[in-house]
Amino acid sequence: MEKLTIGGHEFSSRLFVGTGKFSSNAIMSDAIAASGSQMVTVALKRIDTDNREDDMLRHILRPGVQLLPNTSGVRNAEEAILAAQLAREAFETDFIKLEIHPDPKYLLPDPVETLKATEALAKMGFIVLPYIQADPVLCKRLEEAGTSAVMPLGAPIGTNKGIVVKDMLEIIIAESRVPVVIDAGLGAPSHAAEGMEMGADAVLVNTAIAVTGDPTAMARAFAKAVEAGREAYEAGLGGKSDMAVASSPLTSFLS
Amino acid sequence: MFSEELKAYNWEETTARIMSMTEADVRRALTRRHLEPEDFMALVSPAAASHLEEMAVLSRHYTQERFGKTISMYIPMYITNSCTNSCVYCGFNRNNTIERVVLTMPQIEDECKAIRNLAPFENLLLVTGENPRVAGVDYLEEALRTCRPYFNNLSMEVMPLKSEDYARLTKSGLNGVVCFQETYHREKYKTYHPAGMKSNFEWRLNGYDRMGQAGLHKIGMGVLIGLEDWRTDVTMMAVHLRYLRKNYWRTRFSVNFPRMRPAAGGYQPNTVMSDRELAQLTFAFRIFDHDVDISYSTREYPDFRDNMTTLGITSMSAGSKTDPGGYHTYPRSLEQFAVSDERSPEEVASAIRDAGYEPVWKDWDKIFD
Numbered sequence: 082m083e084k085l086t087i088g089g090h091e092f093s094s095r096l097f098v099g100t101g102k103f104s105s106n107a108i109m110s111d112a113i114a115a116s117g118s119q120m121v122t123v124a125l126k127r128i129d130t131d132n133r134e135d136d137m138l139r140h141i142l143r144p145g146v147q148l149l150p151n152t153s154g155v156r157n158a159e160e161a162i163l164a165a166q167l168a169r170e171a172f173e174t175d176f177i178k179l180e181i182h183p184d185p186k187y188l189l190p191d192p193v194e195t196l197k198a199t200e201a202l203a204k205m206g207f208i209v210l211p212y213i214q215a216d217p218v219l220c221k222r223l224e225e226a227g228t229s230a231v232m233p234l235g236a237p238i239g240t241n242k243g244i245v246v247k248d249m250l251e252i253i254i255a256e257s258r259v260p261v262v263i264d265a266g267l268g269a270p271s272h273a274a275e276g277m278e279m280g281a282d283a284v285l286v287n288t289a290i291a292v293t294g295d296p297t298a299m300a301r302a303f304a305k306a307v308e309a310g311r312e313a314y315e316a317g318l319g320g321k322s323d324m325a326v327a328s329s330p331l332t333s334f335l336s
Numbered sequence: 337m338f339s340e341e342l343k344a345y346n347w348e349e350t351t352a353r354i355m356s357m358t359e360a361d362v363r364r365a366l367t368r369r370h371l372e373p374e375d376f377m378a379l380v381s382p383a384a385a386s387h388l389e390e391m392a393v394l395s396r397h398y399t400q401e402r403f404g405k406t407i408s409m410y411i412p413m414y415i416t417n418s419c420t421n422s423c424v425y426c427g428f429n430r431n432n433t434i435e436r437v438v439l440t441m442p443q444i445e446d447e448c449k450a451i452r453n454l455a456p457f458e459n460l461l462l463v464t465g466e467n468p469r470v471a472g473v474d475y476l477e478e479a480l481r482t483c484r485p486y487f488n489n490l491s492m493e494v495m496p497l498k499s500e501d502y503a504r505l506t507k508s509g510l511n512g513v514v515c516f517q518e519t520y521h522r523e524k525y526k527t528y529h530p531a532g533m534k535s536n537f538e539w540r541l542n543g544y545d546r547m548g549q550a551g552l553h554k555i556g557m558g559v560l561i562g563l564e565d566w567r568t569d570v571t572m573m574a575v576h577l578r579y580l581r582k583n584y585w586r587t588r589f590s591v592n593f594p595r596m597r598p599a600a601g602g603y604q605p606n607t608v609m610s611d612r613e614l615a616q617l618t619f620a621f622r623i624f625d626h627d628v629d630i631s632y633s634t635r636e637y638p639d640f641r642d643n644m645t646t647l648g649i650t651s652m653s654a655g656s657k658t659d660p661g662g663y664h665t666y667p668r669s670l671e672q673f674a675v676s677d678e679r680s681p682e683e684v685a686s687a688i689r690d691a692g693y694e695p696v697w698k699d700w701d702k703i704f705d
Contacts, residue, residue, distance in 0.1 A: 331392040
């Protein structure tokens with residue numbers, strides 16, 4: 082499997098995991114280990130940044146894992162930039178997962194504020210990974226603004242519906258100059274495999290692992306699915322055809 | 337810049353990869369909706385020659401999906417044949433003893449009027465030789481301003497310029513630029529273009545980046561079929577197109593792959609491409625890139641153009657004169673190349689209508705520029 086590079090850092094696992102919604106920090110810790118993930122996102126708002134012995138953080142940090150602090154909870158670019166600066170100081174990393182969802186119901190990202198914040202943070206040297214709608218034009222605008230990756234959603238966050246915006250994601254993957262990480266909505270390992278088969282560079286899974294009866298087993302299952310999907314993509318998939326060949330040839334004039 | 341990207345593609349290796357493509361590779365390429373350069377190689381390979389009918393079906397499908405049943409009409413206007421280059425295959429080669437002409441502004445205006453009397457063309461392609469001393473950016477700017485009142489869409493086939501010069505011409509109404517790389521074979525390129533500015537491969541190759549940076553609405557690319565192995569050349573053009581799309585995503589693109597025609601100087605093509613192969617290439621490009629404009633000029637014969645109308649091409653020229661002043665000022669002087677389709681614009685338009693397609697004269701408005 083090819084390695085994934087984001088912001089100059091290499092990752093051999095293409096499964097990113099989230100740390101919200103677990104029933105305990107111990108269970109979360111086992112699940113992270115089982116997932117083999119090297120990129121783990123954590124909400125700044127969940128961590129007591131003044132306490133180096135913060136229990137949640139202690140259960141996340143481990144060798145070989147890049148912490149990806151996220152700005153969940155902010156409502157606009159200004160707040161996001163402040164949160165990112167705080168995260169950089171607290172966690173000593175330039176990585177930032179930009180999440181600006183002013184709407185508390187569906188947690189849908191605000192494209193205007195996200196673009197503004199990406200531009201500012203990239204200039205400040207952050208490795209920005211913005212959570213966005215599966216909007217191909219927005220992805221190009223974010224590239225121009227200096228983003229290090231894009232994280233379009235597969236379906237609304239927490240819905241477990243899988244890839245419901247397939248056509249848009251296909252366009253994003255085809256046109257992107259930066260890694261594409263499908264974030265949100267993936268509810269089953271098959272969804273993750275589908276995303277990887279499509280050519281996504283990575284997927285991020287949280288709810289589907291955290292809220293199952295056996296998070297460790299589910300994390301393992303997702304890891305296998307991501308690997309299988311990626312391998313299939315690299316091997317080159319056979320396609321399906323829905324096009325019939327006309328009975329009266331279009332090309333008889335050439336013979 | 338693309339010259340860096342191209343280094344990843346060794347000419348001989350690419351040729352070998354194309355030639356080793358199998359039936360299975362072709363079948364896989366035909367079932368994907370988003371194709372990679374690897375798939376394009378399969379579609380232009382000899383292995384795809386037996387899949388022409390399937391390719392035609394797909395090519396027509398994608399073309400109709402994006403362009404409908406229309407063909408955009410354009411006409412070229414040669415404004416000068418003065419040239420400091422010595423491209424071995426070109427009638428305007430500085431070593432050819434032909435009469436050199438640089439049209440004056442009143443003459444250009446006469447040409448505009450003559451074209452408008454010919455047919456309701458709105459898409460004008462200005463064509464020049466490369467001689468910055470007598471037809472530099474100032475001259476081109478003036479020419480654009482002269483043509484502006486007569487046409488809604490002005491594009492120009494012109495030597496590679498600096499980014500700021502493209503930007504400057506945009507302000508005078510330039511919408512698109514067409515430039516032919518001719519061949520992507522770095523070493524052989526120099527043997528075809530031994531002298532003049534055009535002998536600089538990288539300056540030409542990176543010209544497309546400069547066009548993108550200048551924010552042109554449309555960029556036209558092309559290789560000249562008859563120089564090097566066409567399969568390898570068009571593959572590199574496909575890679576180049578993909579690169580440009582990713583970097584200059586607001587721009588529209590067109591591709592051209594003219595087959596070399598007889599011209600003054602009597603240069604003979606190194607390779608000859610059959611109609612079957614040109615059809616295969618056209619289908620392959622459409623299947624690879626659903627949105628690219630594919631243009632057939634009057635270099636192609638009427639029968640072939642008519643048969644291909646519904647199978648993937650999206651724009652056609654008609655009634656073209658390939659000599660400066662050919663519409664009014666100097667009828668029947670020396671051409672850049674001999675045209676094969678000498679029908680009038682109305683005859684071509686009516687052939688398009690007979691195929692069930694609409695010839696579209698105006699598809700842009702100058703207020704967008």
